[in-house]
Amino acid sequence: MTDLKKSWQEYIFKALKTAADRENVEAGIDSAENIIVSSPPKPEMGDFAFAMFPFAKALRTSPQNIAGMVVKELENMEDASAAGTFSTAGPYVNVKINIMDSAAGIISKVLNDKDDYGRGSSLKGRKIMLEFSCPNTNKPLHLGHLRNDSIGSAVARILKAAGAEVMKVNLINDRGIHICKSMLAYRKFGNGATPESTGMKSDHFVGKYYVKFDSWSKEDDGALAEAQKMLQDWESGDEEVTSLWKQMNKWTIDGIEETYKATGISFDKVYYESNTYSSGKQEVLNGLEKGVFYKEDDGSIWADLSEIKLDKKVLLRGDGTTLYMTQDLGTAIARQSDWPFDQLIYVVGSEQQYHFQVLFHILKKLGYIWAEDLKHLSYGMVNLPDGKMKSREGTVVDADDLVKQLGEMAKEEIIAKERGDDVGDIDGTAHSIALGALNYYLLQVSPSKDMIFNPAESLSFNGNTGPYLQYMGARISSMIRKFENQKEKFAGIEASSSVLTVEEEKELIKLLISYPEVVEQTANQYNPSALTAFLYELAKTYSRFYHDNPVLNNEDKVIAVSRMELSKAVLQVFRNGFELIGIPFLEKM
RNA sequence: GCGUCCGUAGCUCAGCUGGAUAGAGCGCCGGACUUCGAAUCCGUAGGUCGCAGGUUCGAAUCCUGCCGGACGUACCA
Numbered sequence: 001m002t003d004l005k006k007s008w009q010e011y012i013f014k015a016l017k018t019a020a021d022r023e024n025v026e027a028g029i030d031s032a033e034n035i036i037v038s039s040p041p042k043p044e045m046g047d048f049a050f051a052m053f054p055f056a057k058a059l060r061t062s063p064q065n066i067a068g069m070v071v072k073e074l075e076n077m078e079d080a081s082a083a084g085t086f087s088t089a090g091p092y093v094n095v096k097i098n099i100m101d102s103a104a105g106i107i108s109k110v111l112n113d114k115d116d117y118g119r120g121s122s123l124k125g126r127k128i129m130l131e132f133s134c135p136n137t138n139k140p141l142h143l144g145h146l147r148n149d150s151i152g153s154a155v156a157r158i159l160k161a162a163g164a165e166v167m168k169v170n171l172i173n174d175r176g177i178h179i180c181k182s183m184l185a186y187r188k189f190g191n192g193a194t195p196e197s198t199g200m201k202s203d204h205f206v207g208k209y210y211v212k213f214d215s216w217s218k219e220d221d222g223a224l225a226e227a228q229k230m231l232q233d234w235e236s237g238d239e240e241v242t243s244l245w246k247q248m249n250k251w252t253i254d255g256i257e258e259t260y261k262a263t264g265i266s267f268d269k270v271y272y273e274s275n276t277y278s279s280g281k282q283e284v285l286n287g288l289e290k291g292v293f294y295k296e297d298d299g300s301i302w303a304d305l306s307e308i309k310l311d312k313k314v315l316l317r318g319d320g321t322t323l324y325m326t327q328d329l330g331t332a333i334a335r336q337s338d339w340p341f342d343q344l345i346y347v348v349g350s351e352q353q354y355h356f357q358v359l360f361h362i363l364k365k366l367g368y369i370w371a372e373d374l375k376h377l378s379y380g381m382v383n384l385p386d387g388k389m390k391s392r393e394g395t396v397v398d399a400d401d402l403v404k405q406l407g408e409m410a411k412e413e414i415i416a417k418e419r420g421d422d423v424g425d426i427d428g429t430a431h432s433i434a435l436g437a438l439n440y441y442l443l444q445v446s447p448s449k450d451m452i453f454n455p456a457e458s459l460s461f462n463g464n465t466g467p468y469l470q471y472m473g474a475r476i477s478s479m480i481r482k483f484e485n486q487k488e489k490f491a492g493i494e495a496s497s498s499v500l501t502v503e504e505e506k507e508l509i510k511l512l513i514s515y516p517e518v519v520e521q522t523a524n525q526y527n528p529s530a531l532t533a534f535l536y537e538l539a540k541t542y543s544r545f546y547h548d549n550p551v552l553n554n555e556d557k558v559i560a561v562s563r564m565e566l567s568k569a570v571l572q573v574f575r576n577g578f579e580l581i582g583i584p585f586l587e588k589m
Numbered sequence: 590g591c592g593u594c595c596g597u598a599g600c601u602c603a604g605c606u607g608g609a610u611a612g613a614g615c616g617c618c619g620g621a622c623u624u625c626g627a628a629u630c631c632g633u634a635g636g637u638c639g640c641a642g643g644u645u646c647g648a649a650u651c652c653u654g655c656c657g658g659a660c661g662u663a664c665c666a
Contacts, residue, residue: 041609051608053646063646091646092609136666177665228664300664310592310662317664324666353593354661380594381659385601388659413628422626433628444614445602448594450659452601457615461628464602464614471628479625533603536613547630554625589628 004083005048008095009035011080012050015073019066020059028058043507046087046094053091063091103497103509103566110512110569118519118576123164129335130156130166132347133265136173137252138182139207141259141399143382143389143453144349149265150442150582151379152347154528157580162523167339170267171331174249175274176324180230182206183244184223185213195251201400203255206248211391228319235321259399264435264582269338271331277322280330283366284315292365303362313358328359329366336370343373345526350378350448377526380450397453406434409459410467414589423588432584433467439582440466444532464536466583469574472539476571477587479552483564495562504545505563508570511538515573519580528581535577542570 013032020027029035040049052063052070059066067088074080074093084097110117132152135141141149152168160166173179186209195202217223233241260266284301287293293303298318305312315326335344346356356376363371382397383389389396411430414420423429441458445451461467483490500509511534518534551567554560578585 036606036608038608045609049609051647053608056646090609134666173666298664302664314664319664321664323664349660350594351660352666355666357593378594383659417626417628419626419628449602450595454601454615457601460615462615463628465628467628468614471626475626475629482625529603533613536603540613543629544631546625547627550625552625588626 004097005037006032007083008048008050008097009033009037011074011077011083012070012093014077015070015080016055016066018073019069022069023059023061025060026058028055040089040092040094043503045089046096047084047099047510048095048097049089050093050095051091052093064088067091067093099506099509099513100497100500102513103500103505104495106509106512107495107497107565107569110572111565114572115576115579117572118516119161119163120516120520120523121163122520123159123162123523126164126343127339127341128159128164128166129169129339129341129344130159130347131169131171131345132156133260133267134171134173134348135252135256136178137206137249138179138210139252140201140203141256143397143399143402146263146399146402146438147379147382147442147451148347148349149260149263150439151377151447151528153265154439154443154531154581155345155347155377155526157582158519158523158528158531161519161580164523167269167341168267169269169271169335171271172253172273174245174253174272175234175277175322175327177227177231178210179245179249180227180234181213181217182210183241183248184227184230185209185216186248187244188216195255201255201258202251203253203259204398204400206252206255231321232319259403262403262431263399263438264584271334273327273331276330276334277327278330279334280326280328281316281320281322283329283333284326287315287362287366303358303365305358305361308357308361310354310358313362315362325355325359325362328355329362332359332363332371332374333368336368341370341373343375345375345377347377347379350380352376353378377447379447380445382451382453385452385454397455402455403431403434403438406437406459407431410434410437410461413461419589429586429589432586433461433470433589436466436470436578436583436586437461438466440469440532443528443581446527446529467589469535469539469578469583470586470589472542473571473574473578474586474589475546476542476567476574479546479567480564480571481587483552490557490561493557493561495565496558497562499556499559499562500566502545502549504541504549505566507541508538508545508566511541512569512573515577522580531577531581535574535581538570538573538577542567 009032012035016027016029035050038049040046052066055066056063070093071086071088074086084095086093086095130152133145133149135145156166156168189212190209195205198205213223230241234245284293288295288301293301293315295301300314300318301316303313303315313325314323316322332344353376360371360374384395407430410433411426414423414426414430420426437458518530522528522530551563552560554563575585
């Protein structure tokens with residue numbers, strides 16, 4: 001599609017030039033690239049549209065006239081005439097390209113390239129590290145983490161598809177005051193209970209004590225001080241605290257890993273704050289020595305940010321214990337030396353924008369030139385229809401519960417539609433549908449926007465949803481199975497794109513052609529929603545197409561075979577696109 | 590106060606490198622299963638694109654101001 005566009009820009013450019021020469025005026029444009037290509041409002045009007053308004057001043061005539069002149073010139077150009085037909089529509093020149101000329105080529109390209117169709121090289125050679133998820137070890141994952149994981153994994157796969165070398169990293173938040181809170185509550189109220197003894201999933205078990213701390217601290221003013229004391233003990237390596245910490249962290253991490261497994265999330269490398277905080281502390285101390293930071297009377301160490309019009313930021317507490325910022329400094333530096341990246345992207349909620357602004361700036365001040373290559377991919381909050389999620393009011397949507405609930409809904413649906421026998425593995429299929437629904441729901445919204453998670457809607461499998469896409473994939477798969485079963489019927493029949501004459505077929509071809517561009521655009525914008533929109537469009541177009549036009553059952557065998565080829569190509573693009581946005585592909589559902 | 594982001598149909602969202610009547614889904618109403626799986630398809634109704642200026646031949650899209658909302662501005666993460 002890009003090449004076609006380029007050549008048409010050239011044609012229009014040339015036509016304008018000659019028209020201008022004839023009139024003895026300047027064309028008012030100096031390069032073909034600056035000619036804007038758009039699409040006509042309706043597909044039957046053509047494939048590309050060129051507005052003539054911008055040239056009116058230079059050519060000293062109305063855009064309508066210019067459109068007429070351009071069309072006349074185009075008609076005199078052999079290469080242009082061969083490539084398509086053109087017409088004026090008021091001030092526009094509409095071009096209808098002979099797209100079906102390339103239909104056979106694109107179909108066989110898709111079918112030959114298979115999983116590689118859509119892979120590009122725009123980011124070839126780039127080493128990109130992508131951080132996402134970053135759970136705390138004091139509670140299980142919730143809906144907010146699911147959005148993070150969904151965006152992170154999708155962006156990772158998309159960047160890879162654009163040619164980058166991608167390293168997915170996680171950072172386990174396993175130290176800090178919040179961790180001490182749940183440890184403290186457990187030591188105080190746990191009575192030696194364990195996940196095994198209570199039959200709870202281990203991360204939920206730990207989360208219970210984090211909540212417990214909250215209620216306890218309301219009754220007891222000393223609770224917070226005790227937690228702070230525990231943090232000091234932990235940082236100084238107190239044995240009892242350390243062993244409790246190890247135990248509880250293991251519980252949480254084990255539980256979270258189960259959730260990752262269920263939702264298909266994985267990492268190439270996992271960092272732990274507990275391993276990086278001390279190097280961060282060292283960096284701060286070095287910075288102090290170099291005069292980059294300053295010390296307050298109470299011993300705390302600060303960065304002055306007035307040069308970027310911000311206040312000041314504490315980097316190390318007076319008692320010597322570290323903060324989130326301290327460890328993030330250490331982590332970033334460790335990463336650059338572990339795997340020298342060209343870019344490091346942090347997928348973290350928008351509420352931490354200030355944090356990253358400060359972090360990046362401090363790294364620059366410390367003299368790390370690669371700090372320029374850091375990016376905060378910020379995403380909005382997930383709210384509920386009746387407001388914010390609040391842990392205290394118990395309105396937090398738990399990740400495990402949600403996935404389970406979606407799976408149950410899908411299972412009911414399979415049973416209600418009497419698809420069980422066909423599907424075979426009902427639970428597995430239901431789970432795949434649940435993930436398809438979830439990932440699509442979370443990714444169809446641009447990351448920068450806050451979104452409202454409507455449980456009822458997310459559970460719907462109709463309309464603009466993941467399962468709708470999966471359904472289209474399953475339908476085509478089913479058709480292909482039937483086709484393979486009666487292959488002898490079509491023996492010796494060759495597909496021919498010349499019989500693909502229906503409007504939807506042309507639309508499908510155009511979509512197939514544009515898929516690689518969509519992947520590239522999605523990669524450039526770090527925005528998977530462009531891809532969900534594309535796949536939905538493809539599914540809708542195919543759906544309309546096969547509803548009205550017999551494919552396999554066509555009495556004309558050449559048409560049947562040709563449409564099968566087209567369908568296979570569409571299916572391939574579904575598979576490739578689904579993969580990128582985390583929608584499991586299903587042969588049957 | 591300052592900073593960042595957001596404001597498009599009843600609801601949830603696309604569109605925002607400026608271009609021809611602003612698009613989907615859900616919901617509403619009405620159609621289509623002897624036909625490749627109806628988790629489908631088709632149609633109707635529904636919008637001063639927060640408001641006001643500006644730039645432009647042309648603005649939902651760019652700029653400015655205002656209004657409304659979210660988040661941040663912690664020795665939390």
